[in-house]
Structures are given as C-alpha cells and as structure tokens.
Amino acid sequence: xxxxxxxxxxxISSFLGQLSLAALASFxxxxxxxxxxxxxxxxxxxxxxxxxxPRANAVAVKAEKFIAIGSNQNIxxxxxxxxxxxxxxxxxxxxxxxxxHTHPMETxxxxxxxxxxxxxxxxxxxxxxxxxxxxxxNTPKGQWVYVACVSASENKFVxxxxxxxxxxxxxAPDHPVIVANGAHxxxxxxxxxxxxxxxxxxxxxxHGAGVLLDQDGNPNGTITDGxxxxxxxxxxSQIQQYYAGDIAAFWNQYGFTSVMAIxxxxxxxxxxxxxxxxxxxxxxxxxxxxAAPNGDGMPEDLGRFEMPKEANPAYFRFVAxxxxxxxxxxxxxxxxxxxxxxxxxxxxxxxxxTLVTPQPKANQFVAIASQNxxxxxxxxxxxxxxxxxxxxxxxxxxxxxxxxxxxxEHFGVFQLDDEQLRRAKALKKYGFHFxxxxxxxxxxxxxxxxxxxxxxxxxxxxxxxxxxxxxxPAASTDMTGIYLGNINPFMAMYAMxxxxxxxxxxxxxxxxxxxxxxxxxxxxPAKAVGEGNVKGTIEIGKYADMVxxxxxxxxxxxxKLKDVRANKTIVGGRIVYERN
Numbered sequence: 244x245x246x247x248x249x250x251x252x253x254x255i256s257s258f259l260g261q262l263s264l265a266a267l268a269s270f271x272x273x274x275x276x277x278x279x280x281x282x283x284x285x286x287x288x289x290x291x292x293x294x295x296x297p298r299a300n301a302v303a304v305k306a307e308k309f310i311a312i313g314s315n316q317n318i319x320x321x322x323x324x325x326x327x328x329x330x331x332x333x334x335x336x337x338x339x340x341x342x343x344h345t346h347p348m349e350t351x352x353x354x355x356x357x358x359x360x361x362x363x364x365x366x367x368x369x370x371x372x373x374x375x376x377x378x379x380x381n382t383p384k385g386q387w388v389y390v391a392c393v394s395a396s397e398n399k400f401v402x403x404x405x406x407x408x409x410x411x412x413x414x415a416p417d418h419p420v421i422v423a424n425g426a427h428x429x430x431x432x433x434x435x436x437x438x439x440x441x442x443x444x445x446x447x448x449x450h451g452a453g454v455l456l457d458q459d460g461n462p463n464g465t466i467t468d469g470x471x472x473x474x475x476x477x478x479x480s481q482i483q484q485y486y487a488g489d490i491a492a493f494w495n496q497y498g499f500t501s502v503m504a505i506x507x508x509x510x511x512x513x514x515x516x517x518x519x520x521x522x523x524x525x526x527x528x529x530x531x532x533x534a535a536p537n538g539d540g541m542p543e544d545l546g547r548f549e550m551p552k553e554a555n556p557a558y559f560r561f562v563a564x565x566x567x568x569x570x571x572x573x574x575x576x577x578x579x580x581x582x583x584x585x586x587x588x589x590x591x592x593x594x595x596x597t598l599v600t601p602q603p604k605a606n607q608f609v610a611i612a613s614q615n616x617x618x619x620x621x622x623x624x625x626x627x628x629x630x631x632x633x634x635x636x637x638x639x640x641x642x643x644x645x646x647x648x649x650x651x652e653h654f655g656v657f658q659l660d661d662e663q664l665r666r667a668k669a670l671k672k673y674g675f676h677f678x679x680x681x682x683x684x685x686x687x688x689x690x691x692x693x694x695x696x697x698x699x700x701x702x703x704x705x706x707x708x709x710x711x712x713x714x715x716p717a718a719s720t721d722m723t724g725i726y727l728g729n730i731n732p733f734m735a736m737y738a739m740x741x742x743x744x745x746x747x748x749x750x751x752x753x754x755x756x757x758x759x760x761x762x763x764x765x766x767x768p769a770k771a772v773g774e775g776n777v778k779g780t781i782e783i784g785k786y787a788d789m790v791x792x793x794x795x796x797x798x799x800x801x802x803k804l805k806d807v808r809a810n811k812t813i814v815g816g817r818i819v820y821e822r823n
Contacts, residue, residue, distance in 0.1 A: 279323030281305045282816045285315045287331035288795065291781035292338055292758075292766055304787040307557070307815030312783060329818070334810060335795045337761055338781050339500025339788030340732050343768030344620075344652055344678035344719035346426075346505050347490040347528075352477040353423075353724020354493075358390040360422070361727070362399040365392070368406050371422070375406075376414040384417040387435070387475050393726050394425025395573040395690035397587060405430050405589060408464025421466075421473055426723045428574040428589060429466045429473065436462050439472065448472035451537035451567070451599045453576075453591060465589045467576050467597045468567060471535040482513040491525035495820035497730050498790035498809035501527040503678075503719070503772050505565055505620075508534045511548050518554035525819040527786070529772045531563035531620055537600045538566035538608040545615040557786065557815070562772055563618035565652070566608045569628035570597040572657040573687050575694055577625030583694050596625050605635040609649065613639055618648040618773060626658050633666045640673040648773050651677045655709060655716075657691060658702045668712050676771035679716045681706065681763070682735040686726060688744040706739055706763070707753045717768035718760075736760040736796070737805035757796050757804070787816040 280303035289299040291312065301318035303311040311318055322328060358378045360371035371392065378388055397405050411420045411432035419435035431439070439448065441462050446454050450471030457463045466473065477485070494502055506514065511532060532548045534540035541564055550559045570576025575583045575590055582594035591597045600608065605621060612619035623632040632651045639649065649670065654677035655663070667675060684704055691700035709716045720729045728734065737743065739760045742751045755763075769779030778786050791811035796804060812820035 278305060278310070280310060280321045280326050282327045282329065283318055283322055284329045284331055284336070284789075284813075285319060286333055287336040287791070288333060289336045289781055290761070290797070292762060293780040293782045296782075299781070302781065302787070304816035307787055309781060309783050309785055309787050312781060331791055335792045335797070336781070336789050337792065338765040338779055339790050339812065339814065340498045340764045341717075341768040341772070341779060342494065342499050342502040342720050342722075343717035343771050344505065344680075345502050345722045346724075347494070347502060347722065348477065348482060348485050348504070348506060348510055350722040350724040351485045351489050351493070352481065353389075353391050354727060356389070356477070357423075357724065358388060360390050360392045361725070362393050362396060366399075367401045368404065368410070369402075371400070371406055372410055372414050375411070375420065375422075379415045379418055382418060386418060388415060388418050388420045389475060390420065390422040391725055392422060392424050393686070394427070394571065395687055396424050397574075397589065398690040398693055404587070408432055408436075408462075411464070421475075423725065424574050424589075425571060425725050426470065427468050427570040427576050429469055430464045430589075431466055431473075432464065436464065438474065450535040450539060453597050455589065455591065463588060467591060468536050468570050468599050471537075476507070476509065479513050482510050483517050486514050486517045486528070487521065488525070490528075491819065493730065494526055495812045495814075496809065496822075497732060498792075498812050499526065499732075500786075500788035500790070500812060500814045501529065501769070501772075501774075501778055503531055503563070503768070504528045505531045505533065508532050508540070508548070514559070515551050515554070518550050518559040521558065522555055523815070523817075524555075524558040525814055525817075527558050527778070527788075527814070528560070529563075529774065530559070530561045531565050531618070532561065533565040536567040538604050541566070541608065541611055543611060543614070545611070545617055561617075563620050563648075563650075564608070564612050565620040565622065566605070567599045567622040568605060568631050569599055569623060569625050571624045571653075572596075572694060573690050577657060578628040578631075579625040579695075580627050581699070584696050595627070598628075600631075602631050602634060605631055606638055609635045609639050610642070613643050613645060613647045616647055618650060620650045620652055622652045624653050624657055626660065626663070629654060629659075629663055633663065633670070636670050636673070636675060637666070640670065644673060646674045648674045648676055648771065650675075650771060653678065653680065655705060656680060656683065656703055658695065658699050659705055659708075660702065664708070664712060667714060671714065676715070676717060678719045678721075678768070678771065679704075679706070679709075679763075680721045680729075681718055681739045682720070682726075682729050682731070684738040684742070684744045684749060685734065686745055688749050689746045692746065701750060704750065705753050707755050710755060710759055715767040715770065716763055717771035718763035719768065732764050733807040734805050736764070736807075737801070739763070740801045740804060757801070761796070787813065789813040793822070
C-alpha cells in the first residue's frame with residue numbers, strides 16, 4: 244500500500260502515526276524489495292506518472308521489472324555485489340514511450356527500398372517523375388517500381404496535383420509503377436494496372452481496393468485503399484531482419500519501448516518464427532493483424548495468429564485485429580457526410596470519399612474480435628466512417644456487453660461533432676479506446692482547410708476536449724514509411740502543447756499540458772493495447788521501461804519541446820539506445 248493510499252485512513256496505529264513520512268517510505272521499501280537488485284538507476288528526476296508516487300530520484304530493477312522506487316539512499320541499500328549502478332546525472336526520466344498505432348514492417352520496407360518522392364525533399368510532380376526515371380534506369384524490365392509520396396501531395400506539390408498514369412507511362416513504359424499518395428491512394432501506370440487485372444469497367448478489386456474510371460469507363464490510374472490488392476512486400480528474410488532488430492533500432496532512438504505493430508496476416512508466420520529465437524528483444528511488439536482492408540479473410544478462430552509457446556510474451560503478443568472502414572481525409576477518401584470541396588480527377592465518385600467496410604461487415608468483424616477476446620480496431624477517418632464504427636460498437640455492447648477493448652483509429656482527428664463525442668463517452672464503460680496522430684497538426688491542417696473547408700476542419704484535433712471528456716486519447720506515429728519524420732514524439736508533443744500547425748497556431752484553446760502530452764505517449768496507449776497493468780508508468784511490478792530525456796520538459800519553454808531528444812532508452816532495465 245502506498246503512502247498516499249494510507250494517508251486518508253484516520254485509525255492507523257499510534258506507532259505508525261509517530262513515524263515520519265521518510266521512515267514510512269523506508270519501511271514500505273524494505274517490505275516490497277527484500278531481494279538484491281539486478282540494476283539500480285540513481286540521481287534521476289523520475290516523473291513516474293503514477294499518482295500514488297509521482298516523483299522519485301532512483302529506481303531498482305530485478306528480472307526486468309521495477310522492485311523499488313524512491314530516494315537515492317533507500318534504493319542504493321538494495322545493491323548487492325553483482326548489482327549494476329547507473330548514474331543518470333540529474334536528468335529527467337519518464338516512462339518508456341508506447342506507439343499506440345504503427346506499421347513497422349512497412350515502414351522499414353518503404354524507408355529502405357522505395358523511390359523517395361516525399362515532400363519537402365521532392366517539391367513537384369516534375370521532380371518526382373525524375374526520381375522515378377532514375378530508378379527505372381537501374382531496374383530490370385518488368386520489375387515493380389514503388390514510389391513513396393507523403394499523403395496530401397496534391398496539396399503540397401507546386402502543380403497542386405499528382406503524377407498521372409500517362410506521365411508514369413512515359414517515364415516507365417516497361418515497368419509496373421505504383422506511386423503511393425500516402426497509404427490510402429495510389430497512382431498506377433498502365434503496366435501496373437495490367438498486372439493487377441484492372442480492365443475497362445472494373446471499379447472494385449477482390450480485397451477492397453477501389454478503381455477510378457475516366458468518362459469512357461477506362462481506369463484513370465487511381466487506386467484507393469489498395470494495400471490488399473497491390474502486389475509486393477518485403478522478402479521473408481527482410482521481414483525476419485526487421486522484427487529481429489531493425490524496428491527496435493529505429494524506434495528506440497526516439498524513446499519508444501513498445502509499439503502496437505499492425506501487421507499483414509501473410510507476415511505473421513515469419514514473426515512467429517522470429518519470436519522463437521529472441522528470449523529478449525529491444526522493443527515490445529503488441530501485434531494487430533489484418534487480412535484485407537475490408538475485413539475479408541479474417542477467420543472466426545484467431546488462434547493461428549497467436550505467438551508460439553517458445554516466444555517471450557513480454558516482447559511478442561498477438562492482441563488485436565484491424566479493418567478499414569474508409570480511406571483518409573488527406574487524400575479525400577475518408578468517408579464524409581458532406582462532399583469535399585472542389586473536384587479532383589482522383590476523387591471517388593460522388594465526392595464523399597470511399598466506403599471500404601460497410602456496416603454489416605464492420606459489425607461482423609468486431610464480433611469476431613470479441614468472441615476471441617481480442618481488441619478490434621476499426622480505421623475511421625471521415626465523420627460517416629466514425630458513425631459506422633460507433634454503430635458497430637454500440638451493437639456489440641448490446642449483444643455482448645463485455646470489457647473487451649473496442650478501438651477506433653484516428654477518432655476525432657480530422658473532425659468531431661458533439662454527438663460523436665457523447666456516443667464515445669457512453670461506450671467507455673464497454674472498453675472504448677482510440678488512437679490519434681498529433682503530429683499531423685504539423686502536416687495536414689492546411690490540406691484539411693483546402694479539402695473540407697474551415698468550419699469542418701476546425702473541429703479536428705480536439706485533444707483537450709477529448710481529455711476533459713475522460714477519453715484518454717492514445718498517441719501514435721502511424722508510421723508507414725510515408726512521413727519519415729512522424730517517428731518523433733517530441734515534435735508531436737510540441738504540436739499538442741503549442742498548437743502549432745502547418746498554417747500557424749490552430750485552435751489554441753485545445754492546447755494541452757506537458758504532463759497530459761506525456762500521458763498520451765505512455766499510460767494511455769498502454770491501456771489502449773490492454774497492457775496498462777504492466778507498462779505506461781514507473782511503478783513497482785511493471786516492466787522497467789524508461790526514457791532519459793535530454794531536457795526537462797516541465798522547465799523548458801514549450802517552443803523548445805521540438806528540440807528534446809532521448810538520451811537513453813531503457814527496456815526491462817537494459818539500456819538499448821544511448822545518444823552520443
């Protein structure tokens with residue numbers, strides 16, 4: 244029992260009543276940590292985010308978990324002859340960051356293998372086409388060429404559009420080419436369309452992708468939500484390398500100790516095999532599986548996705564399944580109640596975005612997760628899509644009122660009305676959680692203004708409102724390899740606290756505190772993956788996951804938050820990253 248939980252009781256013994264708080268702390272420490280520590284961290288400013296013991300100067304770790312938290316003197320008393328002691332030089336230490344929604348395998352593949360046509364390094368269609376032409380010169384005929392553009396490139400390129408099918412045919416007549424405009428829209432050349440079996444009049448592919456046609460019924464090259472229908476993936480050996488170490492190395496340098504790893508079903512056998520050989524890893528992977536964007540192919544029995552008995556569940560756990568209800572607002576495919584402004588050649592018919600998973604399928608999908616006691620994740624960007632997600636969870640609560648976690652990905656990011664907020668609050672008692680992507684403030688607000696208009700755009704990114712409603716938004720990078728800078732949680736904190744955006748200060752009344760920004764990267768995403776009891780705070784019995792910061796985020800000017808770095812990342816008491 245902690246000191247703060249003891250204090251409300253009036254009838255404690257006279258002996259305890261005469262003890263000082265310091266003596267009580269020492270007494271509690273000795274009871275809870277009788278064994279010698281494996282490693283002790285001293286001389287730190289620990290911000291635990293545990294309300295019962297919010298601050299400390301030192302921690303002791305044994306068997307990868309915290310066994311004591313307190314003063315330097317008390318913690319050092321737990322050192323034995325084999326205990327390692329690390330001096331933190333009075334630096335601020337916070338719980339290890341938890342990335343609540345990300346695609347790590349795809350990130351490594353896109354980062355290392357795809358043609359780079361990302362803004363701001365690539366500022367125009369002309370430059371993107373030159374980058375593609377340069378790759379084609381060194382690629383054997385007939386091989387696929389994949390190109391990464393950031394989402395909303397049509398807003399960012401100087402031409403205010405994307406490359407066309409005809410332009411791609413000119414620079415790559417003998418290669419199938421896919422240009423990804425973010426993760427939810429792509430432009431394909433004629434060779435790629437032929438490889439995919441797209442012919443005149445075809446508007447839908449087997450796994451949920453949409454095909455846009457010109458006025459004569461021929462495909463114009465635009466593919467929406469084609470992640471399940473566009474062929475290509477890293478090789479099994481690459482996937483093994485990613486999960487064995489590359490993902491950890493990339494995420495650790497930004498203070499991440501855990502990620503919600505959204506993974507295609509086809510890659511799960513490789514991850515399962517990899518997990519057998521890693522008794523310890525440098526990052527904890529909570530795995531969410533998708534079979535097709537529209538939920539097709541998800542089995543009734545999810546047992547095939549469980550990690551093998553040889554895997555260490557502290558590092559590899561299958562926890563969730565995911566489907567996409569719609570596309571995304573930044574490429575005008577998020578499913579909306581009212582049309583997007585203007586008209587582009589890449590807009591789906593009707594101008595309202597794309598429906599990937601209709602209501603009946605969404606209901607069926609979340610029921611499968613609930614029956615298997617797994618988290619259901621519904622991607623819902625547009626306001627109509629969010630209503631579909633809320634409908635599915637309200638129906639599930641009626642049919643099976645369990646606490647199984649029910650998530651909407653991107654809930655309230657692009658827009659949120661008061662009725663949707665009310666419905667979300669009502670679902671909280673049934674296990675409702677959601678992820679948000681705060682760094683998009685710095686990248687997509689201008690696109691929201693251009694695509695949706697000021698009135699709708701101003702209802703997005705209402706983090707203070709969501710927190711005040713008790714909804715505990717889980718921050719995430721949503722890394723896919725598109726915006727490589729999205730890996731940086733400190734830039735996201737800077738945006739949340741200052742409300743800086745790509746159009747200047749945006750809705751400043753929605754600014755949040757630094758402490759809440761930290762909660763959005765620690766305890767709240769830990770809860771959203773069902774692991775709040777083992778991670779997210781510095782607390783006895785939890786995994787000893789921490790990040791040592793270059794600066795004290797509570798003392799520096801808020802504008803300096805973007806310059807903060809992770810000095811050390813610690814997983815289970817092991818220093819897995821250290822900044823030079």
